[in-house]
Amino acid sequence: MPHRSYDHYCAVSRALDVVGDRWSLLLIRELSSGPRRYSDLFADLPGISTDILAARLKDLERDGILTRQRVGPRSSMVLYELTPAGTALRPVLDALSVWGTPLLNRRRSTDAVRAHWLALPLGRAIAQHISSGTVTVRVGDTVFHVVADRAGSVSHHDGPALAPDLDLDLDLDTAIAVASGDLPLTAAASGFE
Structure with missing residues (x-):
């Protein structure tokens, strides 16, 4: 999906270009107390579809708000965690x-x-x-x-x-x-x- 923008030269507009999509701030809320697995995020965001969750995570990772890293034996588990830019929210x-x-x-x-x-x-x-x-x-x-x-x-x-x-x-x-x-x-x- 192409990156959408309000195309306003305004700080609020630019911020909303990054975190203004539905579910984005709630994902940041979920990650604000520590890293989470995809399944934890899905369980704690009732009403979100798996497609939207995956898309928002990908968008927020692309925009430097969160990181995705594999951990554990054979790197089978993926954790999402806020970056400093995400924590600044x-x-x-x-x-x-x-x-x-x-x-x-x-x-x-x-x-x-x-x-x-x-x-x-x-x-x-x-x-x-x-x-x-x-x-x-x-x-x-x-x-x-x-x-x-x-x-x-x-x-x-x-x-x-x-x-x-x-x-x-x-x-x-x-x-x-x-x-x-x-x-x-x-x-x-x-x-x-």
Whole structure:
């Protein structure tokens, strides 16, 4: 498929030429906490077709947003990982998450949900209560950790932290309530007073 462009001499237009296709930013969201296999991406993006997933991965690799590498015995497994250019999109995801959080409202019966999709708003909620540190977050079977620093930067990563300052265990409904702003983190967990 030829590379499409808005053909506007504008920074926003050029950025959208690279990441503006449907599913692209959600793929970047999936990769923002660490490398993923194709099957993991497919499983965590309900509604995407295999053709579209393969096309978006190829486009994002061509544009320098992610890399594809074979790993493991006989290089049979392929991992996708963000490049520094892809990682630099984190503030864009954060801004979209801040803007979109009030739109969450009530969860519809047709809405897919994955606990790790809550990492951005949960990370913001955690950062409001700790000036810096690392917090392991468990939501059901999903485990990730949030790192906040004194400069106000917040990131999330797959798996538990090696030496967390705090542990946060939430069920999915409580995590959704905290992420959507319906429940303060202090009411959901101890250690965040």
